[in-house]
Each structure stands twice: as structure tokens, then as C-alpha cells.
Amino acid sequence: MLKYIGLSLFKSLVLVGITLLHVAYTTYAERKIIGHMQQRLGPNRVGPRGLLQPIADVLKLITKEDIIPSCVDSPGVFKLAPFISLVAGATSLAVIPIWENFVVTNVNMALLVVLAMSSLSSFGVILAGWASNSRYSFLGGLRASAQVISYEIAMALALVGVIMLAGSMNLIEIVKAQIESPFKIYAIPQIIGFFVFMVAAIAETNRTPFDLPEAESELVAGYFVEYSGIRFALFYLAEYFGMIVMCMLAVVCFLGGWYGPFEIPGVPMFWFLVKLYFLIFFYIWVRATLPRYRYDQLMGLGWKVLIPLALLNIVITGLIKVLV
Amino acid sequence: MLALEKLQEKFPEEIIETGESAGQTYVVVKREKIFDILKFLHESGELLFDHLADLTAVDWHKKKTPRFEVVYNLYSIRYKQFLRIKAQVPEEDPIITSVTPIWKVANWFEREVYDMFGIVFDGHPDLRRLLMPEDWEGFPLRKDYPLFLSPEKEWQGLVELKEKARRLAPFDWYQRVPGEVKEEEMKEPEEEKVAEGEGHGASA
Amino acid sequence: MAQALEIVPKQIDSDQWDEPYYVNMGPQHPATHGVLRIFLELDGETIVRCDPRIGYLHRGVEKLSENLTYSQAMVLTDRLDYIASAANNVGYCLAVEELMGLEVPRRAQIIRVIVCEMARIASHLLWLATHALDIGAMTVFLYCFRDREWLLDIFEEICGARLTVSYPRIGGVRLDFNQHIIDELYRFTEEFPRRIPEYETLIDVNRIWLKRTKGVGVISGEEAVNLGLTGPSLRGSGVRYDLRRSRPYLIYDELDFEVAVEYEGDVYSRYRVRMKEMREANKIIRQCLDKLAECEGEPTVAENAPDLLIPFGKPKRPQPAPHPKKGFLVKSVEVPIVPEGEVYFAIEAPKGELGYYIVSDGSGHPWRVRIRAPSFVHISALPALSEGQMVADIIAVIGSVDIVLGECDR
Numbered sequence: 001m002l003k004y005i006g007l008s009l010f011k012s013l014v015l016v017g018i019t020l021l022h023v024a025y026t027t028y029a030e031r032k033i034i035g036h037m038q039q040r041l042g043p044n045r046v047g048p049r050g051l052l053q054p055i056a057d058v059l060k061l062i063t064k065e066d067i068i069p070s071c072v073d074s075p076g077v078f079k080l081a082p083f084i085s086l087v088a089g090a091t092s093l094a095v096i097p098i099w100e101n102f103v104v105t106n107v108n109m110a111l112l113v114v115l116a117m118s119s120l121s122s123f124g125v126i127l128a129g130w131a132s133n134s135r136y137s138f139l140g141g142l143r144a145s146a147q148v149i150s151y152e153i154a155m156a157l158a159l160v161g162v163i164m165l166a167g168s169m170n171l172i173e174i175v176k177a178q179i180e181s182p183f184k185i186y187a188i189p190q191i192i193g194f195f196v197f198m199v200a201a202i203a204e205t206n207r208t209p210f211d212l213p214e215a216e217s218e219l220v221a222g223y224f225v226e227y228s229g230i231r232f233a234l235f236y237l238a239e240y241f242g243m244i245v246m247c248m249l250a251v252v253c254f255l256g257g258w259y260g261p262f263e264i265p266g267v268p269m270f271w272f273l274v275k276l277y278f279l280i281f282f283y284i285w286v287r288a289t290l291p292r293y294r295y296d297q298l299m300g301l302g303w304k305v306l307i308p309l310a311l312l313n314i315v316i317t318g319l320i321k322v323l324v
Numbered sequence: 325m326l327a328l329e330k331l332q333e334k335f336p337e338e339i340i341e342t343g344e345s346a347g348q349t350y351v352v353v354k355r356e357k358i359f360d361i362l363k364f365l366h367e368s369g370e371l372l373f374d375h376l377a378d379l380t381a382v383d384w385h386k387k388k389t390p391r392f393e394v395v396y397n398l399y400s401i402r403y404k405q406f407l408r409i410k411a412q413v414p415e416e417d418p419i420i421t422s423v424t425p426i427w428k429v430a431n432w433f434e435r436e437v438y439d440m441f442g443i444v445f446d447g448h449p450d451l452r453r454l455l456m457p458e459d460w461e462g463f464p465l466r467k468d469y470p471l472f473l474s475p476e477k478e479w480q481g482l483v484e485l486k487e488k489a490r491r492l493a494p495f496d497w498y499q500r501v502p503g504e505v506k507e508e509e510m511k512e513p514e515e516e517k518v519a520e521g522e523g524h525g526a527s528a
Numbered sequence: 529m530a531q532a533l534e535i536v537p538k539q540i541d542s543d544q545w546d547e548p549y550y551v552n553m554g555p556q557h558p559a560t561h562g563v564l565r566i567f568l569e570l571d572g573e574t575i576v577r578c579d580p581r582i583g584y585l586h587r588g589v590e591k592l593s594e595n596l597t598y599s600q601a602m603v604l605t606d607r608l609d610y611i612a613s614a615a616n617n618v619g620y621c622l623a624v625e626e627l628m629g630l631e632v633p634r635r636a637q638i639i640r641v642i643v644c645e646m647a648r649i650a651s652h653l654l655w656l657a658t659h660a661l662d663i664g665a666m667t668v669f670l671y672c673f674r675d676r677e678w679l680l681d682i683f684e685e686i687c688g689a690r691l692t693v694s695y696p697r698i699g700g701v702r703l704d705f706n707q708h709i710i711d712e713l714y715r716f717t718e719e720f721p722r723r724i725p726e727y728e729t730l731i732d733v734n735r736i737w738l739k740r741t742k743g744v745g746v747i748s749g750e751e752a753v754n755l756g757l758t759g760p761s762l763r764g765s766g767v768r769y770d771l772r773r774s775r776p777y778l779i780y781d782e783l784d785f786e787v788a789v790e791y792e793g794d795v796y797s798r799y800r801v802r803m804k805e806m807r808e809a810n811k812i813i814r815q816c817l818d819k820l821a822e823c824e825g826e827p828t829v830a831e832n833a834p835d836l837l838i839p840f841g842k843p844k845r846p847q848p849a850p851h852p853k854k855g856f857l858v859k860s861v862e863v864p865i866v867p868e869g870e871v872y873f874a875i876e877a878p879k880g881e882l883g884y885y886i887v888s889d890g891s892g893h894p895w896r897v898r899i900r901a902p903s904f905v906h907i908s909a910l911p912a913l914s915e916g917q918m919v920a921d922i923i924a925v926i927g928s929v930d931i932v933l934g935e936c937d938r
Contacts, residue, residue: 431908
């Protein structure tokens with residue numbers, strides 16, 4: 001019993017530590033990649049080729065003055081909101097398998113846990129928007145929470161197709177079912193589901209082209225306009241955490257998890273990381289290229305396009321399962 | 325010029341003088357029927373002055389007797405004709421009819437003329453100051469308004485701002501305001517605090 | 529101090545009240561192209577009332593120029609539309625020369641046209657960059673600035689300043705072009721038409737861009753004329769009014785270029801008008817460079833041009849020191865003689881119709897300088913363009929009418 005707790009604690013610490021490092025370097029990668037796409041260099045001063053930039057950013061944000069505006073609705077809620085976002089994003093890490101033997105808790109309802117946690121993260125957004133007691137953050141919080149709730153439905157429906165094909169909600173079972181299936185990855189038979197999931201994931205994490213709630217030119221950072229210093233850093237971390245968790249989920253459910261054409265001895269997580277990095281690059285690429293949707297078009301896309309597509313996907317999967 | 329002839333035919337007693345300056349015709353009129361004159365120019369079939377290029381005022385302080393002149397620069401896009409109408413406005417009674425019903429662009433032009441010269445436009449939907457702050461006193465572009473304001477006549481908003489900066493200077497990184505600020509001056513005055521403390525969503 | 533806003537609740541039911549929701553897109557805002565404050569009354573996402581408030585950048589240019597000589601006042605006009613400052617200078621010099629009856633030599637006119645069109649391209653590049661950035665396409669911003677840097681480098685070589693060039697003089701231009709500038713301009717006109725498709729691929733047929741800009745901020749031709757819109761904002765609504773064709777100045781009547789007109793009247797058509805104008809401006813510069821080669825060696829300044837801020841090479845006349853208490857008032861210097869009279873001269877600035885109404889009383893200082901700025905009129909037209917639309921649309925509309933607060937507030 002104690003050994004089990006100790007092992008879980010160790011695994012979770014390792015996982016959280018490595019993910020935090022990934023999050024920090026995803027911010028660096030984003031700035032570098034977007035810079036090169038825009039014909040300029042990204043950060044290249046701090047450390048060789050700018051590699052120490054995230055550390056410099058974290059140090060700067062930690063040493064800033066902690067400002068709480070005097071008109072906040074309730075300082076307790078104001079301080080609590082970034083933690084809710086961060087914790088909700090990070091808790092999903094506990095159930096995602098990196099390779100066959102490494103998962104912090106092997107729960108039979110892992111997919112449901114992840115969906116529930118992403119719903120919880122919208123709490124942080126609403127609380128931040130309301131507690132800041134400023135017009136821009138209020139508008140931003142409302143928009144963000146409505147957007148997150150709408151796109152969650154599309155995401156969940158897209159995942160239903162995967163559950164139907166694999167027959168279980170346990171993520172390890174899903175990956176094993178993928179490896180045994182003739183296509184090796186579920187992205188091919190579930191192509192519509194994969195597309196819907198990726199679009200919904202971009203909308204869940206409030207990234208371009210769905211980042212109207214926090215768009216600079218329209219609402220000056222939306223729901224976290226009043227946050228500064230380390231609290232702002234926590235929101236920022238929560239956004240990238242969400243991004244990485246969504247990418248991990250996509251890799252596990254649609255791209256075959258840790259499966260690869262050839263095994264590399266000693267590095268069992270290699271293929272998982274390759275697929276993860278590819279999806280993160282895709283997120284960053286989309287941000288550099290596309291303009292932003294207007295809010296009503298965004299909601300229209302979620303409700304009128306993605307949900308019907310996901311339902312169609314379920315119907316087709318059901319038919320295939322029955323007939324084949 | 326066709327416009328000039330038509331004007332002389334229709335409003336002969338309103339025109340005070342006509343002339344030409346740098347190749348552009350101008351007509352000086354009295355201010356009473358300016359609305360009818362401009363409406364005629366805007367709607368008449370052969371003239372069609374649909375583009376009000378500019379509406380401004382000139383202050384002839386001590387040079388000419390009706391002190392102000394409101395100048396309308398009109399252009400007809402279709403017939404490529406340019407005309408300038410100048411309406412004389414005396415100093416004691418600086419009121420003239422607004423032409424906002426004819427051209428919507430006159431709205432802000434007239435607000436600026438009111439702001440800078442003090443000429444009131446009768447019938448304007450929303451006459452208030454445009455470029456200067458709402459509580460400014462005086463009309464800047466008049467010739468008797470100085471270029472630099474003396475320190476006694478400084479705008480109240482600037483005085484308050486300087487006072488606030490002086491009071492908050494001790495909290496700055498380095499001493500910007502020479503001399504010391506005493507203890508009791510560092511506290512904010514009482515009424516200001518009450519006004520700022522309340523207000524759920526009232527601050528924008 | 530200004531009054532606090534009164535929030536008056538409206539009664540919609542027996543026990544329900546509705547309070548209007550006011551939002552300020554305040555003077556400091558990443559999207560409002562300067563210090564513009566828009567006071568919005570919102571009903572959910574729709575704008576019920578829109579009230580732009582300006583005056584945050586008012587520097588008193590008109591009052592100042594009444595106390596300066598004509599040549600000195602020209603430097604003030606640089607800072608009006610600081611993005612395309614060459615066009616402002618050219619307009620002012622043309623207005624004063626019209627009043628004086630001064631004849632400008634042909635070489636100076638061609639150089640002025642080149643500089644005006646370069647300013648037009650620079651201004652439209654900056655417009656596209658900020659418009660795309662507001663709507664979310666960040667990459668277009670950097671591509672446009674890369675080309676704008678090239679133009680600003682050429683400006684620096686022409687006259688020493690990148691942004692506020694005080695290059696024309698009353699009577700001509702300050703310095704002649706040397707051969708390196710002409711070669712650089714030839715290279716630019718060759719390369720630029722290949723760069724424009726780079727910006728267009730990213731946004732022209734992008735579904736998101738089309739959804740954000742088509743059908744937004746629509747205005748019909750007659751209403752646009754009534755609201756005083758000019759320039760590309762008017763030509764996007766189908767009215768073919770270009771001052772370079774209707775009231776030609778400099779050598780525009782000899783040049784061969786097309787006037788860009790679109791008929792929809794929304795944000796997308798204004799975007800297309802400006803993209804076409806960039807290509808036409810490139811063509812104009814090309815033609816002017818060829819014409820420049822024909823009149824080598826001619827003077828760039830008229831013989832009887834006024835003396836202050838004199839062209840390079842002539843000895844300067846000593847001036848008395850400014851009066852310690854009266855600031856800029858310069859009284860006893862030989863100044864250009866401008867006969868009594870008045871003139872209204874308008875040019876096609878990149879943003880619209882920039883007009884100068886100069887009244888002279890025969891002395892060395894102008895009696896009244898009035899600057900009819902296109903951005904002033906366009907901001908006054910914002911309520912008509914944006915009431916009934918959503919908050920996100922007002923950003924697109926502000927971007928499409930291309931305002932700069934320097935010339936609006938003067």
C-alpha cells in the first residue's frame with residue numbers, strides 16, 4: 001500500500017516536472033517558430049540561441065510586484081482563479097499513458113476523467129472574469145466560458161467514435177486496440193472525428209483562430225487583463241498545459257500512442273514524443289497563419305458545423321461496427 | 325460661372341460681394357438665409373454641389389467689421405466645379421444656422437468651429453466641444469487668445485494632475501520632484517477616496 | 529474635472545429594469561491607431577450608440593502656424609499624417625505656390641510625384657499591416673513592414689529622415705536625386721509587384737478573412753458622399769472621385785494610371801481598392817523615373833523661391849534670436865511675400881482628400897491655415913458605419929477607413 005503510494009507520488013512528480021519543462025519550452029518553441037515564419041528570428045539573446053529565454057521569463061514574472069486592484073469583487077476569488085485553471089489542466093496528466101508501463105493511475109474511465117477536468121477549467125475562466133470587476137475582463141470571461149462549454153460537446157462527441165471502436169474508456173486499452181486494428185492508428189477510420197477533435201481542442205484552449213476572448217486588439221487580453229506577475233504566469237502556464245494535455249489526448253486516442261514502425265531500445269516514449277511534438281507544431285503553425293473568427297461566427301461554427309459532423313461520425317462508426 | 329449666375333438670379337439681395345482669388349470664385353453672403361442658399365446649391369439640378377469639402381471659420385479681428393466669416397468650400401463631383409461661400413457673422417451675436425440636415429459631415433466641422441471660435445450653430449443636434457477638454461474655457465483660435473497661457477490661467481485638470489504627481493513623487497524610484505513633501509500632504513484628500521472606493525463596474 | 533457618467537435605467541417590464549452597458553475603447557488601446565477614445569453603448573454584443581471622442585493629440589498646429597512664416601509652417605505639416613508625411617508637405621507647398629502664383633520647375637514636379645507615390649505605398653503597407661493584425665493575421669504585419677523598411681531606407685537617402693521628411697520647399701524640392709537613389713527606386717519598382725501576392729495569399733481568399741470583412745461596415749455611394757468620405761473609403765462604395773483625375777495637380781494629367789473602384793461598399797471592397805492603388809502607385813513611380821531621365825540637369829527649385837529654409841548651397845541670411853518670452857514669434861526677418869487672398873487646395877493623400885485652406889493678409893505670416901484632414905471626417909463617419917454591428921466589427925471598420933490621429937487632432 002505504502003509502496004503503491006510512494007510509486008505513484010514518484011511517477012506524478014516526474015511527470016509534472018517533465019511536463020512543466022515541456023510547457024516552458026513550448027513557449028520558447030512558439031516564439032522561435034512564429035518568428036521564422038514571419039521572416040525574423042525569435043529570441044536569440046538569452047543563452048545560446050535563446051534557449052534560456054523561458055527561464056528568464058519565469059524569473060522576471062516571479063520578481064514582479066503582486067498587484068491586486070482595489071475594486072476586485074473578492075480578493076479570495078481573484079487569487080483562487082488561476083489555480084483552478086492550472087489544477088484542472090494538470091490533473092488530466094494523471095491518467096494519460098506515456099508508454100505501456102508508465103501511467104500514474106490506470107483508471108477504467110480515464111477518458112471521462114479528462115473530459116471532466118477540462119470542464120472544470122472553465123470555472124477558472126469565469127471566476128477570473130467576474131472577480132476582476134472590470135468591463136473588459138467581464139466581457140472576455142463571458143465569451144470564453146461560453147466558447148469552452150460549446151466546444152466541449154463537440155470534443156466529447158468526437159471521442160465517442162473512438163470509444164465505440166476500442167470498446168473501452170481505459171486509455172491503455174484504447175492504444176492496444178489501435179495497435180491491433182488493421183490501420184494501426186484511429187485517425188484513418190475516424191478521420192472526421194480526428195478533424196473535429198483537433199478543431200475543438202484549439203477552441204478549448206482559446207488559441208487562434210478562436211482566441212477572441214483574449215485577443216489583444218479587441219479586448220486587451222480579455223479575462224486576465226487585471227492579472228500581473230506570477231498570477232499572469234499561472235494563467236499562461238494553464239493555457240499551455242491545456243494545449244499539451246489536448247495534444248497528448250489526441251496522440252493517445254487517434255494517433256496510436258506509443259506505437260511506432262520500429263522499436264528504439266531504451267527509449268520507450270520516443271514515438272509518443274514525436275507525435276506530440278508534431279501536433280504542437282501544428283498548433284503553432286495555425287496560430288501564425290490564420291486570422292481570428294468573430295464571436296458569433298465562432299459559436300456558429302461550434303454548434304452548427306462541428307456537432308453535426310461529430311454526430312455523423314458516430315453514425316458512420318456505428319454502421320461500420322455493425323456491418324463489418 | 326454657372327453657379328454664380330444662378331445664385332445672383334435667385335438670391336440677389338443676400339450677396340454682398342463676389343470675387344476670385346487664386347483662380348477660385350468666392351461669394352460673400354449675409355448669414356440669414358444661408359441654409360436656403362446652401363440647400364439650393366446642394367439640390368439644384370444643374371449645380372449639384374454634393375461634396376462639402378470644408379466648413380471652417382476665419383477671425384478677422386480688427387481688420388474687418390463682421391468679425392467672423394464662416395467659410396463653406398463646395399465641390400460638385402459630377403460637374404467638377406468648385407465654389408466658396410463665405411457667411412459673415414458679427415461678434416456680438418455669433419449664431420448661424422447649422423447645415424447638418426443637408427450634409428451629415430457638417431456635424432463635426434461645426435462642432436470644431438464652435439470649439440475653436442465660439443460660433444453657435446442653431447439647430448445642431450449635439451453641439452459640444454470636440455478637440456479641447458469639455459471644461460475648457462475660452463475659444464483658442466480667436467485672435468485675442470494667447471499662444472501660451474500664463475500660469476494663473478492654467479487649465480484646472482493640468483493643475484490637479486501636477487499636484488497629484490507631486491504628492492506621489494516620494495513613492496517613485498528616484499526623487500523627481502525637488503524638495504521634500506511633508507507627511508500630511510502625502511495622504512489623499514478625503515472625498516476623492518470615497519468616490520474611488522465604491523463602484524462595482526462603474527469604472528470603465 | 530469632467531462629470532461622472534450618469535447611468536439611467538430603462539424600464540422594460542412592471543418590475544424589470546434594463547441598464548445600458550457602457551464600454552470605453554479607451555485612449556490607450558492596441559487597435560485604435562493612436563489615441564482615439566470610442567464611447568460605446570452596448571446591448572450584449574451589438575453597438576447601440578457609438579461616440580468617438582478625439583482631442584488627445586491636439587497640438588495646436590493651426591494656431592502655431594499663424595505665428596510662423598510660410599516656410600516654417602511647412603515643418604508643422606509633416607507631423608499631421610506622420611505615416612505619409614511627404615504627401616502633407618507637398619499639399620501645403622502646392623497651396624502656397626498657388627496663392628503666390630509661383631511656377632515650379634518640371635523636374636521638381638516629377639520628384640514631388642515620386643515622393644508622394646512612395647508615401648502612398650508606405651501608408652498603404654502600414655494600413656494593411658495594422659488592419660490584418662487587428663483581425664488576427666499576425667504574419668501579414670511583418671511581411672508588410674519588411675517592405676516598408678525598404679521604402680523608409682530610400683527616404684532616408686533622399687533627405688535624411690525616415691518618417692517626418694520635410695523634403696519639398698515652397699518653390700521646389702530641397703535636394704536633387706542622385707544616381708543611387710534612382711537605381712534603388714528602379715529595383716524597388718521591379719521587385720514590389722512580386723511582393724504584393726505574398727500578402728494576398730495569406731488573406732485574400734481565406735474564409736475567415738472573408739467572413740470577417742464581407743458585409744461589414746456597408747455604406748452606399750450617396751451616403752458616403754454626404755458623410756464626407758473621400759479617397760479609398762469612398763471609392764470602395766462605387767463613387768469614382770479621385771483628385772488626381774478630377775482636379776489634377778503636379779503632372780498627374782500626363783501619367784497613365786487607373787483609378788481603383790469597387791462597388792460593394794464594405795470592408796472587403798475598401799481593402800481591394802487599396803491593394804490596387806498600391807500597384808498603380810508602383811506604375812506611376814516607374815513612369816516618373818523614366819520622365820526624370822529626360823530632364824536631367826534642370827533646376828529643382830524655382831528662381832524666385834522664398835529664402836528661409838533655403839536650398840542647399842546658398843548662403844544663409846542671419847536671423848535675430850527668438851524673443852525669450854514670446855517663443856516662436858519671429859518678426860523682423862525677410863519673409864516670402866504672399867499676396868492677399870485665399871486658396872483651398874486639396875490633394876489626394878493616401879488617406880483621402882487632404883485640403884489646405886490658407887488665408888493670407890499680405891504679410892509674412894499666414895492669417896489662417898486650415899487643414900481639412902481626411903481622418904477627421906472618417907472618424908465622424910464611424911457612428912454611421914458601425915451602429916447595429918458587433919463590437920468585433922468596429923475593429924474591422926476602424927481599420928478599413930484608415931485613420932491616423934495626428935491629422936485628425938492636428
